[in-house]
Amino acid sequence: MKMMRKSALALLLLAATGTCYGKTFEFSGEARGTNGKVLYTEYHRVEGECTQGKFRPLDHRVDYRQPEQDDRFADKVLRYQRSPLQPEVDFNQPRFDEALRISYPGEDIIEVDWQTPAGETRAFNVPLAGRAVVDAGFDNLVRQNWSALQSGRSVEFRFLGPTRGELYGFMLEPNDHPDMEAHLEVAIRPTSMLLRFLVDPIQLGYNDRGALTDYLGLTNIRKNPDANYLAHIRYQVANYPECELTP
Template identity: 55%
Template sequence: MKRMVVFFAFSLPVLTTMAAEVRFTGEATAKSDDKVIYEERHLVEGECSDGLFYPATQTVTYVRAGGNEFASKTLSYDESQLRPTVDFRQPEFNEAMDITNPNDDELTIEWRTPDGNTESFSVEVTDTLVADAGFDHLVRQNWAAVTSGDSVEFDFLAPTRGKAYGFVLEPAGDNRIDAAYTVRIKPSGVILGFLVDPILLGYNEEGMLTDYIGLTNIRKDRDTNYTAHIRYTVETTPDCELTR
């Protein structure tokens, strides 16, 4: 008696998630004379899921001419793309900033100042709160509004003050930025608007940051930070979309 061999065809799920990364470099020049101050080297690791890129971690290395590293920053987007956990170090000024977001209910801030003091704050999380590099993901999450010229209101964390302030993301025009889309981040309040200069951002068609003009987190001296124009060059992008 012959044995009958039966083959069963199973419907296997299609894998729609894969590891991915973004690499880009920013050259920061002084706003006054366009002299190169430093370079930022970014690596964002994450995954492509259903055709869209989701960041998981980001490392930033700050270097001067010759490749001398003088500051560093690491970010984790485990809890939120808008409110990452941040670890920033600037040893030349003995400065450190830690922003933690353990459960997306409250941000805790530990800031070791150049004077050697430690400041501690906590800020309650709201749906509109944005911290640090979360502004970049705010733009992408509101890409339809950005590309159609609409404005977006949000709250931006000022970590050295331990407070969040109202800001607006809106379309802008500036001849210093040659990009597909140019937007401005400015305070929504009148009083703060007199005290804080707007930040200008440029983006290409795919949603990658091309330009940043404004105050940076890099110190010029113990009392002031650089205001710079940072021009970004993309090295690698994921095999999926950055926006939708």
């Protein structure tokens, strides 16, 4: 009886704060190269909670697999307990003996530990500055600024280059792409004119519910020890959470 009263109290507290556990958000992506050939597939599972009717991600796992194969060749785990924009990251590509860890030993520091394909170990401590975004945090940045982007406004932020140990200036801006048919299409571009000559923009597409439909650009999956794949990844949602993805 006492346990039942405790459970009822917990539910009342969750209702009072507007927080409840959200149904898992699941989606997959198929990455194709410039020649149209399938390079690999991604399988995403995001556990989170519903706060004031909006989904907040907490734990996100990604398995990367060869086409029509069950065994994964790479995996990534992201933990968003700190911030939807600044997850902890644990990324492994065993076939290249590569591992990347991103953590936060203090409030104002990003710690990067990178085991390179060449067998070296590199470590960086990067001071947090401005609106800092790490790894897949850009996806949540789009959702947080959904209305602004839909109205045609740009959003500036700083993005972590983990293998460089530095935050770089970037912007999200509405931009239609001929290879996409999405409800909202945005480009990620460097703010520096010099970097614009060196770094191609990444194009993103979203459906009207705020789910990613397209990613076009350089990926985090290696083609060889010296270069990553350039791909168009098209996503399909298998399961939406019980609350909204966008404000």
